[in-house]
Amino acid sequence: MAKPRACDACALRKVRCTGQLPCPNCARTGFTCSYAKQPRKSGPKGPRRTTRTRVHEQLQSLSQGAPTPLHSQPDRNQNPAASPLTFSPPASSVVPEWKIAFTLSDVLAYLDTYRHRMYPVWPVISVDRLCSALIANESHCETCALAFAVCAGTGAQLQLRSTTESRADLADRFAIESEKFRLKYDYRESHTIEAILVPLFLHFYYGARGKRKTASFLLREAVSLCQLVGLDKEETYQDLDAEEESYRLRTFWLLYVTERGHAMQHGTPVCLTKSIAPASSDSQNSSEFLQAFCSLAQLFVSVDGVLVGSDGSSKYNREMLIRIQNHLRQYDQWPMEWNEAQRSDVSITQHWLRMLVWQLSLSNVSLSSEPGDDSMSFTYPAQVSRDALRSISTVSFDALVVHGPGMLAKMSDITNTLLDVMTCVHSLPPQMFIQARQVLHEFCCYLVKLNGNREGLDWIRKRLAESNLLLEPVSEPRVISELSGEGEVMDDKNALYHD
Numbered sequence: 001m002a003k004p005r006a007c008d009a010c011a012l013r014k015v016r017c018t019g020q021l022p023c024p025n026c027a028r029t030g031f032t033c034s035y036a037k038q039p040r041k042s043g044p045k046g047p048r049r050t051t052r053t054r055v056h057e058q059l060q061s062l063s064q065g066a067p068t069p070l071h072s073q074p075d076r077n078q079n080p081a082a083s084p085l086t087f088s089p090p091a092s093s094v095v096p097e098w099k100i101a102f103t104l105s106d107v108l109a110y111l112d113t114y115r116h117r118m119y120p121v122w123p124v125i126s127v128d129r130l131c132s133a134l135i136a137n138e139s140h141c142e143t144c145a146l147a148f149a150v151c152a153g154t155g156a157q158l159q160l161r162s163t164t165e166s167r168a169d170l171a172d173r174f175a176i177e178s179e180k181f182r183l184k185y186d187y188r189e190s191h192t193i194e195a196i197l198v199p200l201f202l203h204f205y206y207g208a209r210g211k212r213k214t215a216s217f218l219l220r221e222a223v224s225l226c227q228l229v230g231l232d233k234e235e236t237y238q239d240l241d242a243e244e245e246s247y248r249l250r251t252f253w254l255l256y257v258t259e260r261g262h263a264m265q266h267g268t269p270v271c272l273t274k275s276i277a278p279a280s281s282d283s284q285n286s287s288e289f290l291q292a293f294c295s296l297a298q299l300f301v302s303v304d305g306v307l308v309g310s311d312g313s314s315k316y317n318r319e320m321l322i323r324i325q326n327h328l329r330q331y332d333q334w335p336m337e338w339n340e341a342q343r344s345d346v347s348i349t350q351h352w353l354r355m356l357v358w359q360l361s362l363s364n365v366s367l368s369s370e371p372g373d374d375s376m377s378f379t380y381p382a383q384v385s386r387d388a389l390r391s392i393s394t395v396s397f398d399a400l401v402v403h404g405p406g407m408l409a410k411m412s413d414i415t416n417t418l419l420d421v422m423t424c425v426h427s428l429p430p431q432m433f434i435q436a437r438q439v440l441h442e443f444c445c446y447l448v449k450l451n452g453n454r455e456g457l458d459w460i461r462k463r464l465a466e467s468n469l470l471l472e473p474v475s476e477p478r479v480i481s482e483l484s485g486e487g488e489v490m491d492d493k494n495a496l497y498h499d
Helices: 006-012 022-029 052-063 104-118 127-136 141-158 170-182 193-208 212-229 242-266 287-304 319-326 341-366 379-394 405-426 432-453 458-466 486-490
Strands: none
Touching: 006 022, 006 127, 006 287, 104 127, 104 141, 104 170, 127 141, 141 170, 141 193, 141 405, 170 193, 193 212, 193 242, 193 405, 212 242, 242 287, 242 405, 287 341, 319 341, 341 379, 341 405, 379 405, 405 432, 405 458, 432 458
16 A cells, blocks of 8 residues: 655644645644645755744745645546646635734734834724734735734834844835735725725834835825715714724824824825814723823814915914914923823924924014013023923933834924024023023933934034034033933933034
């Protein structure tokens, strides 16, 4: 009696096989049972493949050829390629293509990182629900596209690096697979919220990677899908349960805030308007959490039609600009019970908008050094930057890092404007100048740390050298006594001044 031929999986694992289809070993382990590999003469077989991942990859490679799975021992007088038999294994045993690029454990680990670090920044994804959907169907196009997009955005924003050198580009692989799965279904005709969130999270990914045009295109796509689904219309929220209503409202307002922040930093037009009510509370989000999220949205609402969304022919008068400044600075300190990542975002955005409105005032109305409303004075940026530094000194450095390039851009604008005032306004009182120089010094240290390296800060090093403001350490007593983590920040100061 002839010895049974081992199936491909058993041959790779070097275990005894019965020659059946499927064989008991494959039925037990979940491998695809096939006989695609042609028998070779006896002799050395090369290195042993012992890991489960390697077996999966080999089986998938073989299945792309001309498989000849058999129900019994093959007829040696028959040409297997002449009349191939087919066998379709159960869907649960098919290994998804994306597992060549990364594993399910990788996906779940990145989603867990999103849950703990990025949810306060992008508060829309229910990780438990998304993980359950992915595990239930690892080949569902929209589920995979969204899960991988969230992982890509999280990895790029936090600059996550794998402990294995060959997997250092995991965020890039997530983005590639997400876009692949988007092309596998007609996402443009989808009416789901997930179809909106996929391009939004890919926007976050490409923005963190510095690909501004691609990020802008994806953001516009997400906004267009949002409008087509009707998230900007109050009537679409009728008859929804509390969970679904909150989910849709948070999606709309995250898009609103993201679109306006992107427009102010890059000069792109906006499409969404304040057409619906703020997000409501639900079982997943506390009242403090939603209060912080709504406060961030209201900051952008307060400058709508002024800093962004204007028709280009708007006339700005002194009273209107003072009114906006008074609204932006009505909170000296945001509630300490808020999540610190949200608190840092709201605080820096508040002072960044104050600085942008002051710049608008500078070019449209007459400012003065005389006593009066300080928001219309030449020295106002010194006060704004001091308030901003006091705010961020109450949060950990990680609460700034999670905001990625957006936080770096806002703090750079504040620093640059303060440096303009210190260089050009000669009426600064001596004590105010000393305070401003100390604040400038601290902001430079934050920028060095947030940037992660010295690249990209050439502009400020050049300006500091030209101004002769910080060529040597500040020796005056510190004024911002509330600054936390002083020693850690000071260690990086010299990095800004030396090549």
